[in-house]
Amino acid sequence: MKELVIIIRPEKLEKVKQILDEVNCGGMTISTVMGCGTQKGMTEESGVNTIRGFHVNINLLPKIRVEVVVPDKIVEDIITEIRDRVATGHVGDGKIFIRKIEDAVRIRTGERGRKAL
Ligand SMILES: Nc1ncnc2c1ncn2[C@@H]1O[C@H](COP(=O)(O)OP(=O)(O)OP(=O)(O)O)[C@@H](O)[C@H]1O
């Protein structure tokens, strides 16, 4: 099992939900977050980091964080679909972080591992 932490533009959430539904993921957790990448929050339009006219070193932009734990075999499919359908080609498209998950428990039944997803 792997956990994908997918950080995307807020307007791309419906696309990502659709992709995760298509691969029959068991569940997902969504949060609204603030973040920045290598441009430190400078957008292509603004060209400079200011908040209400004051210069700031790092500007945090609203993003959506999707956490989903899935079987290993669908990880690459999800990544491919996200690259194909969520990328705009502009800076700020987001990232996918991938980590190993040791175990999972469905609290209602006690099922473990992949059965618990
Ligand atoms: N190294 C990181 N660690 C944690 N979160 C990150 C990291 N890089 C990006 N993020 C998160 O992803 C969001 C989008 O990052 P972004 O797509 O701008 O990355 P980038 O490296 O600047 O790539 P690009 O040049 O395409 O913009 C950030 O707002 C932040 O929430």
Ligand SMILES: [Mg+2]
């Ligand atoms: Mg960036």
